[in-house]
Amino acid sequence: MYSDKIIAHFTAPRNVGSLDDFDVEFELGNPACDDRVQVQLKLSKDGKTVEDIRYKAYGCATSLATASIFSSCIKEKSLDEIRGFREKYPELLGELEPKQMHCLDILKELFDKTLNLNQHVL
């Protein structure tokens, strides 16, 4: 029912928590199924690399894993690299069952919010 990748991230999520010092913060959620993710990003001086990321999440197993997969995917990556991941985002979660599909939307939104960084700069 769950791919190994989802289980691995869900049971041992990476980068959970908050940053004392961050540049960007955003939250997103799916009110219908009550999934929520709060993200904090620390950017490099030139603003072209995500130096660090922390997040807090609430939701179903797959959405919790999605946040973790996303975080480990963009951490220490340049915005260009992140744009590359954004393009093939449906592959990042591995195989999904129908009821897990809504997490693709969450993942896409996480990328979009990250890449439209300016909107969310504090």
Added chain:
Amino acid sequence: MYSDKIIAHFTAPRNVGSLDDFDVEFELGNPACDDRVQVQLKLSKDGKTVEDIRYKAYGCATSLATASIFSSCIKEKSLDEIRGFREKYPELLGELEPKQMHCLDILKELFDKTLNLNQHVL
């Protein structure tokens, strides 16, 4: 369901068969449940003792046992002794379940036919 006595006589009936030389022969049966017994008796010279008995029977387990119990009870007994048994015949079969009760009638009739010997002398 069956007393030990019934089982013992049913599974190893005594005196089954026929006599080459007999004085009395009778048959009785219960048409309703299709039980039948054919009896042959050899009397002593003075006619006061049953020296030998053989019978053939067809019927339910209890009626088959009844014929056997009856035969071993009267064999080599005087008519007076047999009359004594006749009086306490309900005890001879041991404990019976309701559906076995009809065998008391068979037993009684066996005694009665035996004690009214004259009627049946060939």
Added chain:
Amino acid sequence: MYFDNAATTPVLAEILEEAEAYLLGFANPSSKYNIGQSVKDKINQVRADVALLIGASNPENIIFTSGATESNNTAIKGFYEKWSELNHHYITTSVEHPSVLKTIENLATRGKIKATYLPPATVCDLEELNFQIAKKKATFLSVMMVNNETGQKFPIQEIGEMAAQHNCFFHVDATQGISKVKVNVEDLNIDALTFSGHKIFAPKGAGVLYLKDTLSIEPLLHGGGQERGLRCGTENVFAILAMGVAVRYILKYEDKINQHYKACKDYFISMLNQYNIPFHLNEKDAVNSILSIRFPFIKGDALMEFLDFKHNIMISTGSACGSNKKSNDNKTVLGAMGFSESEIRKTVRISFGVHTKMKDIKLLVLGIKNVFSLYGQYEYS
């Protein structure tokens, strides 16, 4: 020694060995955690194996119940409940198992359906059967595959074609047929087929209801949605998995099993002849595993009891199910076949199973010979 395999069969050794493991894998198959799901997968494997055994192309048409009685009640009542606005006329044989007969009777006496009970000879006279179906505008036809008291086989293939022509729902109680008769529900035009695990070497507690169309009936047991809502109630995991073992056993050994039954019957008859024991078979066109037989020198009850008490050999008079009924009641099958009271009283049922050994059959015949030597002298008619 056990010669009452038509009542219930001994359980396969493979099942006994695994029993504890099955019972320890106790999880509720409807539970969402992994073990619950894997139990569910195992149950679905049994479903696929049953489908294979009876020639159903879609395992989803197999529903697990608690036994043939429940399966029969579900088919018979469920069809009525589903289409209760129609004028129903159910046709069946007068020699069906009570779980068919009494259920149809119950609907009929409550005024819900009309019902006709045909003697076996009429059912086998296909022209007559055809006439009856047409005349009564039958909506439901129930004919057993093999009779449980006599072993008689019914011409299911021909009857199935006829039912299809008349657009009449065709139910077959295959409880005594599975493992003895090759079954392909689709070739046979069967709408509903039923049987019990405990007659085919599995423990009691699981049965099968095959439905060509699962929407053709209203479920009998409502509840938590198990068996896709068609039969609710926590699945009897152990009994279903055990039935799976039995089904795979039959799939593998069906031909051998039937050769064995034939060998048992042939040997039994030849031994009776060898010892000059008089007997009559009540039914010639029977499966090899069930013999309805009478010995002119002893009543059936008495023979059964003698063999039980003296030789620890178990045979039956009539079927086990009959023994809960009043004594006059359990003679319907042979009575419907035209046997006299006296013949019926002499009849016993001897049924072989896969565990039956030739040496046991020899002991059975020696037991009967013993009875014959003790009681065979009455001048029977």
Added chain:
Amino acid sequence: MYFDNAATTPVLAEILEEAEAYLLGFANPSSKYNIGQSVKDKINQVRADVALLIGASNPENIIFTSGATESNNTAIKGFYEKWSELNHHYITTSVEHPSVLKTIENLATRGKIKATYLPPATVCDLEELNFQIAKKKATFLSVMMVNNETGQKFPIQEIGEMAAQHNCFFHVDATQGISKVKVNVEDLNIDALTFSGHKIFAPKGAGVLYLKDTLSIEPLLHGGGQERGLRCGTENVFAILAMGVAVRYILKYEDKINQHYKACKDYFISMLNQYNIPFHLNEKDAVNSILSIRFPFIKGDALMEFLDFKHNIMISTGSACGSNKKSNDNKTVLGAMGFSESEIRKTVRISFGVHTKMKDIKLLVLGIKNVFSLYGQYEYS
């Protein structure tokens, strides 16, 4: 580790040890030879033990079925079928198990009866319940002893008296009550009581239907006359005898079992507090063996899956039976109790059994603590 004893319990070791012996004593209890009869005697011993357990003075009022679902269907449909000429109004709670709720719904949607489903608070408000019974002229009242999702106990004593006053048939689904609540059907004015063996340490496959008056209902399964015609079908000997072992176990240890449940609950709660894990109990007046609990920091599904994947610990969301239903459907119990969608999504059910060890509870709490440390940082509301 298994914390889903409300779905199904592990089987007692005594039963596992004897399983093969029971399965080998395979004879059909309706067979007339000795072994068949001795199997029947053993089944009747279980009947007597069940009668003792539930305070029925006559064991003949105990009927064995395949499980609580069948027992519930039999009581509910059987009462209607028996008295189908009456105008029926069934009253029940909106939190019954689906085998009660869906069965009543089925009769109602088919136009056979009228039905009213009362929220638990209304049922416990005896004045209001009394008013409803009178106003609806209820013929049948069904109230569970203990709810399977929340552990809530219903005031069966008071409701029984009320039903008796109104001359209304009173059915109690005691599936989650047996072994946790002392039951005396006669003192409680119960007309029909139902439960399943597999929730009280026996394997799946046997259930009980107690009837104060066996003539008060029409049987659901017709056939060979087993259970005095009240429930036909070859008896599931193994499951019934195994249930007997479980019933005797409860008769002997009932107080200890309940002390154990209390110890489990107290220890679990105290450990949660010790680790400062936030939680809410959904129901305060519950039996000690079932906890409906929510942790504000994680959805119930996710918690269940985390514990399953990472720690091999089995808990449940809702009841097992619910998991076959569409996802929105299985929230009726808590929904009916007034909980919000979000609260319901957080809820898990943790249920203790006789096999539950304190050290397992500690591991469960450590598992939850692990989840809390990983996911407890979201600012939950």
